[in-house]
Amino acid sequence: MNHKLNIWRQKNANDKGKFYTYEVSGVSPDQSFLEMIDELNDDLTRKGEDPVHFDHDCREGICGACSMVINGHAHGPKGLITTCQLHMRSFSDGEEITIEPWRAKPFPVIKDLVVDRTPMDRIIQAGGYVSVNTGGTPDANAIPIAKHLADTAMDAAQCIGCGACVATCKNASAMLFTAAKISQLAVLPQGNAERANRAEKMIAVMEEEGFGGCTNTGACEVECPKGISLEHIARAHREYMSAKFSSHNV
Amino acid sequence: MALDSKVPEGPLAEKWTKHKFNSKLVNPANKRKYDIIVVGTGLGGASAAASLAELGYNVKNFCYQDSPRRAHSIAAQGGINAAKNYQNDGDSVYRLFYDTIKGGDYRSREANVYRLAEVSNEIIDQCVAQGVPFAREYGGLLDNRSFGGAQVSRTFYARGQTGQQLLLGAYSALSRQIGKGKVELHDRTEMLDLVMTDGKASGIITRNLITGKIESHSANAVVLATGGYGNVFFLSTNAMGSNTTAAWRAHKKGANFANPSFTQIHPTCIPVSGEHQSKLTLMSESLRNDGRIWVPKKAIPGLTAADAVKLPENERDYYLERRYPSFGNLVPRDVASRNAKMVCDEGRGVGSTGQAVFLDFSDAINRLGKDAIVEKYGNLFDMYQQIQGDNPYEVPMMIYPAVHYTMGGLWVDYNLMTNIPGLYAIGECNFSDHGANRLGASALMQGLADGYFVLPYTIGDYLADAGYEKASTDSAAFKNAEKVVKERIDKLLSINGTKTVDDFHKELGKVMWNNVGMARTEASLKEAKEQIKAIREAFWKDVKVVGTNEEMNLSLEKANRVADFLELAELMVDDAQNRKESCGGHFREESQTEEGEALRIDDAYSYVAAWQYNGEGKEETLNKEELVFENVKLTQRSYK
Numbered sequence: 001m002n003h004k005l006n007i008w009r010q011k012n013a014n015d016k017g018k019f020y021t022y023e024v025s026g027v028s029p030d031q032s033f034l035e036m037i038d039e040l041n042d043d044l045t046r047k048g049e050d051p052v053h054f055d056h057d058c059r060e061g062i063c064g065a066c067s068m069v070i071n072g073h074a075h076g077p078k079g080l081i082t083t084c085q086l087h088m089r090s091f092s093d094g095e096e097i098t099i100e101p102w103r104a105k106p107f108p109v110i111k112d113l114v115v116d117r118t119p120m121d122r123i124i125q126a127g128g129y130v131s132v133n134t135g136g137t138p139d140a141n142a143i144p145i146a147k148h149l150a151d152t153a154m155d156a157a158q159c160i161g162c163g164a165c166v167a168t169c170k171n172a173s174a175m176l177f178t179a180a181k182i183s184q185l186a187v188l189p190q191g192n193a194e195r196a197n198r199a200e201k202m203i204a205v206m207e208e209e210g211f212g213g214c215t216n217t218g219a220c221e222v223e224c225p226k227g228i229s230l231e232h233i234a235r236a237h238r239e240y241m242s243a244k245f246s247s248h249n250v
Numbered sequence: 251m252a253l254d255s256k257v258p259e260g261p262l263a264e265k266w267t268k269h270k271f272n273s274k275l276v277n278p279a280n281k282r283k284y285d286i287i288v289v290g291t292g293l294g295g296a297s298a299a300a301s302l303a304e305l306g307y308n309v310k311n312f313c314y315q316d317s318p319r320r321a322h323s324i325a326a327q328g329g330i331n332a333a334k335n336y337q338n339d340g341d342s343v344y345r346l347f348y349d350t351i352k353g354g355d356y357r358s359r360e361a362n363v364y365r366l367a368e369v370s371n372e373i374i375d376q377c378v379a380q381g382v383p384f385a386r387e388y389g390g391l392l393d394n395r396s397f398g399g400a401q402v403s404r405t406f407y408a409r410g411q412t413g414q415q416l417l418l419g420a421y422s423a424l425s426r427q428i429g430k431g432k433v434e435l436h437d438r439t440e441m442l443d444l445v446m447t448d449g450k451a452s453g454i455i456t457r458n459l460i461t462g463k464i465e466s467h468s469a470n471a472v473v474l475a476t477g478g479y480g481n482v483f484f485l486s487t488n489a490m491g492s493n494t495t496a497a498w499r500a501h502k503k504g505a506n507f508a509n510p511s512f513t514q515i516h517p518t519c520i521p522v523s524g525e526h527q528s529k530l531t532l533m534s535e536s537l538r539n540d541g542r543i544w545v546p547k548k549a550i551p552g553l554t555a556a557d558a559v560k561l562p563e564n565e566r567d568y569y570l571e572r573r574y575p576s577f578g579n580l581v582p583r584d585v586a587s588r589n590a591k592m593v594c595d596e597g598r599g600v601g602s603t604g605q606a607v608f609l610d611f612s613d614a615i616n617r618l619g620k621d622a623i624v625e626k627y628g629n630l631f632d633m634y635q636q637i638q639g640d641n642p643y644e645v646p647m648m649i650y651p652a653v654h655y656t657m658g659g660l661w662v663d664y665n666l667m668t669n670i671p672g673l674y675a676i677g678e679c680n681f682s683d684h685g686a687n688r689l690g691a692s693a694l695m696q697g698l699a700d701g702y703f704v705l706p707y708t709i710g711d712y713l714a715d716a717g718y719e720k721a722s723t724d725s726a727a728f729k730n731a732e733k734v735v736k737e738r739i740d741k742l743l744s745i746n747g748t749k750t751v752d753d754f755h756k757e758l759g760k761v762m763w764n765n766v767g768m769a770r771t772e773a774s775l776k777e778a779k780e781q782i783k784a785i786r787e788a789f790w791k792d793v794k795v796v797g798t799n800e801e802m803n804l805s806l807e808k809a810n811r812v813a814d815f816l817e818l819a820e821l822m823v824d825d826a827q828n829r830k831e832s833c834g835g836h837f838r839e840e841s842q843t844e845e846g847e848a849l850r851i852d853d854a855y856s857y858v859a860a861w862q863y864n865g866e867g868k869e870e871t872l873n874k875e876e877l878v879f880e881n882v883k884l885t886q887r888s889y890k
Contacts, residue, residue, distance in 0.1 A: 057315060
């Protein structure tokens with residue numbers, strides 16, 4: 001297969017950046033999207049040109065590193081997968097493909113398709129944990145947890161922190177990401193003791209970091225490679241509201 | 251060099267308790283006077299960094315990824331072992347210990363393995379307390395499943411994403427300490443050298459992967475939690491960035507590298523599809539609970555999964571069930587992999603390449619219903635369909651072995667300290683617990699055991715005597731190390747040859763897979779040694795690395811890593827050549843039983859081979875740590 005690629009190139013955070021066009025040929029439909037870029041990069045390197053920089057690591061859809069907007073969609077045209085799981089058989093021969101970085105104010109571009117997603121780590125640092133030290137914890141079976149609650153927690157916990165929700169949201173809100181963690185720990189008894197504080201602190205840091213507010217558009221859910229449901233945002237809102245009405249911090 | 255394993259005296263079951271009591275403590279108020287560097291943020295690194303910070307030490311934590319949550323522990327699928335015996339099926343600490351020693355084909359240290367089994371239960375408690383959503387039964391208690399090499403169900407899991415959930419648990423504990431200012435995180439930062447002062451580890455040299463800045467970091471102790479080196483084979487289930495650089499540079503500074511040739515080839519991976527392939531994807535071992543592995547009795551070239559469905563039962567060979575009736579499809583990984591290779595070598599492999607076997611769920615779907623299979627393995631089936639294009643609910647999966655894990659690593663004593671004082675290695679980075687073959691669901695167990703429950707105790711014993719003084723980063727040791735790092739980078743950037751880093755890496759990978767892979771012979775190893783040398787020479791003459799150091803530069807990052815793989819590869823060959831027996835994943839064709847199983851030679855090789863660096867271009871010295879078995883009897887492993 002042959003493709004014309006329009007790729008966003010930007011030398012560093014201060015560079016303005018623009019699209020460059022590349023032609024690739026002899027692409028196999030069994031090749032993954034990133035392997036197609038690997039080959040382009042090898043060609044560029046041989047010519048002495050700077051390869052296209054992009055984040056990637058596990059290449060099996062779980063580390064959350066890869067982050068490309070492909071033809072206008074975070075992680076490309078197919079649902080429920082990451083960029084690294086996308087294969088060229090999902091494109092037709094000759095199709096023109098446009099590749100951009102995550103675009104959101106809190107995610108400045110570092111180079112080409114690589115962006116800075118550390119604000120998401122700081123949201124977790126604000127309260128996305130249960131405050132237990134190592135050791136001295138009760139037996140794992142001491143507190144039975146209803147299967148449906150454990151399953152709901154797991155649904156939320158599947159978030160890979162890729163930031164597709166932010167890149168997709170017209171407000172650049174990180175609500176789906178933040179809510180997934182609030183929701184996971186809110187339904188589990190282990191998270192109960194800190195649930196009010198957690199919701200308040202995480203959402204406060206989300207706003208401080210420059211992410212927008214949630215207006216329930218639902219685009220995040222559509223583009224989320226792990227299918228994290230809007231229900232978690234609803235639960236996080238409830239957590240936040242009840243925290244505000246019962247806050248010990250006032 | 252004499253290697254002292256520092257295994258405590260006394261009965262096996264009391265060693266760890268006694269050792270903890272005999273280890274020196276650091277007063278809580280004094281802990282804040284110590285700085286500890288932890289390199290890596292996977293299960294070992296994140297759990298260690300968090301636990302050490304909770305104790306009061308100042309921790310500097312490094313990862314090459316943009317976030318600690320992306321370390322490759324995240325990709326572990328199937329589960330984590332623990333001797334809880336929640337299933338009332340006869341499990342115990344001793345049985346987990348025994349299974350692990352046997353699974354490792356009697357090439358690991360008894361005391362370390364027993365301790366691992368002992369702390370396994372605490373790990374599960376810890377993770378549950380952190381909010382890790384393990385799978386549960388309807389009664390609200392934890393569910394278990396079985397893994398290879400065990401006849402009990404002791405594996406805890408969170409769907410097919412156990413590694414992810416455990417790592418996110420450790421990451422949350424780490425994040426809490428970062429938020430408190432007890433851990434200083436350096437993301438997108440790669441360790442490029444170890445610094446020694448007065449014979450002790452005193453810090454590291456790093457490169458900032460965004461700006462290229464080379465920096466010195468000083469500390470009272472350095473912990474390497476940098477994972478394994480499976481990417482020496484180019485194609486593996488490791489993440490693209492997984493590398494040996496930190497461990498290898500430590501080796502070149504004097505840390506012994508133990509059993510480097512011990513590589514785990516995982517039996518259930520998605521087969522290679524072509525030259526463009528950049529990595530291989532694992533299909534969790536847990537699938538062997540319900541999937542049946544088979545090939546046709548008579549060779550059928552190019553048999554597709556769609557046609558396989560129509561093949562009558564009596565024309566199929568469920569070769570693992572046939573050869574190993576008591577363990578069946580759940581034999582250990584090394585046995586399953588070697589059997590897959592054997593049937594493919596006989597020409598009975600399937601698919602377009604003939605380098606694949608079937609993993610068939612039709613019986614399980616008929617027995618349990620499709621919904622039950624979706625619940626257990628849904629994400630794995632989706633992943634398979636995505637990559638392979640076949641629907642595994644309707645046709646069998648095709649799988650083939652791939653490089654997955656390295657049991658070898660930096661030599662450590664019972665305290666997890668290398669032979670360099672103040673330098674520790676934990677998790678996959680060390681060699682200590684899995685012998686010549688790791689059992690499924692034991693990597694997660696070891697990473698977290700080391701980080702949560704072993705290192706935080708043992709490191710205090712060293713620090714209590716080491717004093718608070720830290721070496722200055724202005725000292726000659728740091729300046730010289732920085733200079734060496736910069737010179738190497740300059741050299742890589744100045745070669746301006748004709749081939750890319752990946753060209754060399756692929757070439758190396760092919761040599762390693764063909765000659766130092768699932769079967770090794772005197773001849774294949776000899777050939778490999780020559781070829782590796784030639785590739786390494788060509789690399790330093792003809793590699794093309796573009797750009798500059800002072801920017802984000804992926805091709806420079808890769809070049810730095812592949813240069814180290816090219817050196818490690820040769821040591822792997824030396825180690826495989828030295829060990830003329832077969833054991834676990836190390837299969838020397840010259841040493842096999844009549845039935846084709848790995849044949850150990852205990853009289854000659856019941857030792858850890860720890861290699862000592864002697865300088866550029868010189869052969870390394872072999873140091874032996876004899877393995878002493880006081881509790882288990884060495885037998886020919888049998889899973890029949």
